[in-house]
Amino acid sequence: MVLTLSAAILSMVGIHLLPLLQARGLELSAAVGLGAIVGPSQVGARILEMLIGRHYHPIWTMISSAVLVAAGTALLFAAFPTYSAAIVLYGAGNGLGSVARGTLALALFGSSRYPVLMGRLALPILMSMALSPFLAAIAFQAGGANLTLGLITFLGAANVLLVGLLWILCRRRLTAAEID
Secondary structure, three states, X not given: OHHHHHXXXXXXXXXXXXXXXXXXXXXXXXXXXXXXXXXXXXXXXXXXXXXXXXXXXXHHHHHHHXXXXXXXXXXXXXXXXXXXXXXXXXXXXXXXXXXXXXXHHHHHHHHXXXXXXXXXXXXXXXXXXXXXXXXXXXXXXXXXXXXXXXXXXHHHHHHHHHHHHHHHHHHHHHXXXXXX
């Protein structure tokens, strides 16, 4: 569910970021400039993860990803004065999420179960990525930027809660493995 929600948020923001920023009063050129921050933020977070990620469990990468995405979308929803900070947080979280998607599953389930697991996860993730922009467009049409950003922020917050539950399960699993 965590990966599916992450994919939904990614698709919604990826498709609707420029219209959402324009609905908040930005000119198209400013919205495009801000949208261009997402990519470097993703890459920067991935480089940082590459440098220090081997020193901690991949669940922390997933936690960081979910929190950064939720914080970024919340700042967009709140019409934070500097949209660039919100987009940097969102982009960094998104970049970490792409790393965590593979490393966490591998750490939790091992290399023998990894290919089958990733294959099973692909359908809900791809369905989410296909349907979520359409649902965001309906929200945008029905309630404008506030409803759409509220929906995205809600999904981000829900994902933080789900990642928190996953962390609890990981801790129990790691503790049980240490006892055996």
